[in-house]
Amino acid sequence: MEVQKKREGWEGQAEASLSLTPGSSIPICYHSQFGSHDDLLLLEVDDKLLPDVLGNRVSIRGQPDEDAVLCTLSSTYAMKFVGTSNSVFLIPPGDSIPAMKTTSANDEMSTSVVASVITVAPGNIELIQAAPKLDKLQKLLSENPYNLEEDLSSSSVHSGGLHRWQDLVETIQASEEEIRAALKSLSAVEVDGYWRIVDDKTMYETLEMILRNSVLHDWKISALSEDCVLSTMEADGFPPRIVSHCLETHGSKVYCSNDNLWRLDEKRVCLRFALRVLSGGKMKLESFMDKWEHNIPPGMKADLKMLEGEVLYEKLGVEEWIRAFSVSALPSDPANRFAALFRERQKWEWKDLEPYIRDIRVPGLSTEGLLIKYTRRTQPNAEAEPIFSSRYT
Amino acid sequence: MQIRLKCICRQEECREWSIIELQGVVESHPSLVDHLQNLEIGRLCCVSEGNYTFTVGYHELSGTKMALKKPLLVLKKKKVGDAFESGSSDSSGVELEVIGIIRHRIIFKTRPMALISKPLVKDKKNL
Numbered sequence: 001m002e003v004q005k006k007r008e009g010w011e012g013q014a015e016a017s018l019s020l021t022p023g024s025s026i027p028i029c030y031h032s033q034f035g036s037h038d039d040l041l042l043l044e045v046d047d048k049l050l051p052d053v054l055g056n057r058v059s060i061r062g063q064p065d066e067d068a069v070l071c072t073l074s075s076t077y078a079m080k081f082v083g084t085s086n087s088v089f090l091i092p093p094g095d096s097i098p099a100m101k102t103t104s105a106n107d108e109m110s111t112s113v114v115a116s117v118i119t120v121a122p123g124n125i126e127l128i129q130a131a132p133k134l135d136k137l138q139k140l141l142s143e144n145p146y147n148l149e150e151d152l153s154s155s156s157v158h159s160g161g162l163h164r165w166q167d168l169v170e171t172i173q174a175s176e177e178e179i180r181a182a183l184k185s186l187s188a189v190e191v192d193g194y195w196r197i198v199d200d201k202t203m204y205e206t207l208e209m210i211l212r213n214s215v216l217h218d219w220k221i222s223a224l225s226e227d228c229v230l231s232t233m234e235a236d237g238f239p240p241r242i243v244s245h246c247l248e249t250h251g252s253k254v255y256c257s258n259d260n261l262w263r264l265d266e267k268r269v270c271l272r273f274a275l276r277v278l279s280g281g282k283m284k285l286e287s288f289m290d291k292w293e294h295n296i297p298p299g300m301k302a303d304l305k306m307l308e309g310e311v312l313y314e315k316l317g318v319e320e321w322i323r324a325f326s327v328s329a330l331p332s333d334p335a336n337r338f339a340a341l342f343r344e345r346q347k348w349e350w351k352d353l354e355p356y357i358r359d360i361r362v363p364g365l366s367t368e369g370l371l372i373k374y375t376r377r378t379q380p381n382a383e384a385e386p387i388f389s390s391r392y393t
Numbered sequence: 394m395q396i397r398l399k400c401i402c403r404q405e406e407c408r409e410w411s412i413i414e415l416q417g418v419v420e421s422h423p424s425l426v427d428h429l430q431n432l433e434i435g436r437l438c439c440v441s442e443g444n445y446t447f448t449v450g451y452h453e454l455s456g457t458k459m460a461l462k463k464p465l466l467v468l469k470k471k472k473v474g475d476a477f478e479s480g481s482s483d484s485s486g487v488e489l490e491v492i493g494i495i496r497h498r499i500i501f502k503t504r505p506m507a508l509i510s511k512p513l514v515k516d517k518k519n520l
Contacts (some may be wrong), residue, residue, distance in 0.1 A: 012410070014409060014410045014411035015409070015411075017411045017413065017437060017499065018409070018411050018458070018497055018499075020437065020438075020439035020445070021439060022439050022440065022441045022442060023439065023440075024438070024439055025436050025437060025438035025439070026436070026437055027433050027435075027436050027437075028413060028433070028434045028435055028436065028437050028447070029431060029432060029433045029434060030429040030430055030431060030432045030433075030434060031430065031431075032430050032431050033430070034429050034430050039469055039470040039471075040467060040468070040469055040470075041467075041468040041469075041470070041489070042465045042466070042467060042468070042495070043465065043466045043468055044463050044464075044465050044466075045463060045464060045465070045466050046463050047463070047464065050464065053398055053400065053466060053491065054400045054402070054407065054491065055400070056397070056398070056399055056400055058397075058398045059395045059396060059397045059398060060395060060396040060397075060398065060489070061394070061395045061396075062394065063394060064394075070398075085416075085417075086414050086415060086416050086417075087414065087415050087416075087417065087418055087419055088412055088414045088498075089412065089413040089414070089415075089434075090410060090412060090467070090495075091410060091411045091412070091413065092408075092410050092467075092493065093408040093409060093410060093493065115411075115413075115437065117413070117434065121412075124465055169395065170394055170395050
């Protein structure tokens with residue numbers, strides 16, 4: 001490091017300017033290498049973030065057409081250049097031991113220490129914690145969802161639209177933790193080194209086959225043996241990676257000494273069946289309920305509460321209809337989310353709206369703040385339910 | 394694409410740079426504009442703990458040393474050798490190296506005060 005500093009020859013004696021004692025003075029000069037030094041940037045960093053930066057755990061992400069963001073392992077920050085009209089003279093440090101040449105032992109003023117200005121900084125970059133930009137992730141993974149046929153037809157499949165972890169880190173403007181969490185909420189799975197979304201049909205068929213096998217082999221769906229399920233399903237042509245992903249998506253692991261056991265989650269299984277029933281389009285609520293209750297595995301109980309954030313109801317005459325409208329298919333940034341919601345419906349009651357906005361996280365903005373920013377609230381009288389409509393129409 | 398922020402000082406404390414900040418612009422004599430290197434701008438004097446004067450030409454500014462609320466890191470853009478190597482984690486071919494940290498600045502907010510009977514100096518301060 002010292003060698004490098006010497007080669008650059010940037011000693012500026014910053015220490016001398018900072019540690020002047022009362023009554024002493026030093027000349028301030030332009031450095032012998034004074035210039036615009038466009039390759040120097042000043043980045044304002046919170047003391048809380050400093051250890052991450054100094055520990056090499058930070059990087060800047062973005063494509064040339066995007067505003068760059070700075071990511072630590074867990075958070076994302078917007079970068080904003082703030083210019084100044086002041087003259088900000090930057091003085092680099094000197095050698096570790098400043099060359100104090102005192103001409104006379106008594107004369108403390110006649111040292112040859114000079115503080116040198118290497119450049120004038122035009123401003124600095126500020127960091128503002130921001131929500132990760134994750135919509136692109138969903139878009140990328142939706143390009144080529146995994147389906148069962150591609151494994152069965154063992155032909156040369158990997159046609160494109162496939163993304164490795166490293167590709168995602170480079171393209172998505174979010175921290176690694178935020179990307180992992182988003183992959184989880186998209187129920188993406190790593191197949192042969194590529195992160196994929198499994199298409200709905202494949203997920204449904206896999207789950208249905210697990211349930212069918214559990215009837216055939218008398219397995220308890222509250223304690224499915226992983227080894228048993230994977231080997232039986234493999235014989236039926238379902239790849240183990242996809243079967244275990246299906247178990248993860250629809251259940252939770254029950255720890256057991258010698259075998260992994262899975263308990264299927266009633267809500268997640270019922271939801272999968274509900275969306276399957278609705279995949280053909282909107283239905284009368286009554287016939288939907290019949291079909292749904294008929295399809296779900298015995299022992300499970302369907303409840304419309306399970307479908308919050310996944311379906312919308314509408315009244316047509318005396319009849320109530322239901323159709324799929326999934327929060328996971330909506331944009332994740334608040335402006336676009338609200339725009340999409342108000343395109344769908346001009347007016348929302350709070351109980352309908354809440355499931356579609358509760359996952360929005362904006363640093364420094366509460367749900368109340370979100371509503372003020374993006375909606376207009378009307379309440380005909382104090383007892384009435386408030387109605388939310390778009391602020392921009 | 395991603396650009397890594399690299400810090401070569403590792404666990405050691407980063408070398409501290411300093412800032413002298415003043416309002417407006419220091420103008421040099423037109424004949425010197427292209428030869429500023431090594432030219433003296435002025436003299437920084439500590440009058441008492443935390444209080445400074447900065448004498449530029451016939452003008453004296455007074456100011457104070459202030460700790461920055463948030464430190465500033467000095468970053469330097471660096472080209473990385475293996476920019477074209479496919480699969481490299483830093484596809485941008487650029488790296489930002491932390492070469493210093495700034496925790497204090499000496500800021501001069503006042504209008505300059507004219508000094509009389511001082512020897513001629515090369516720079517002049519204009520606001």
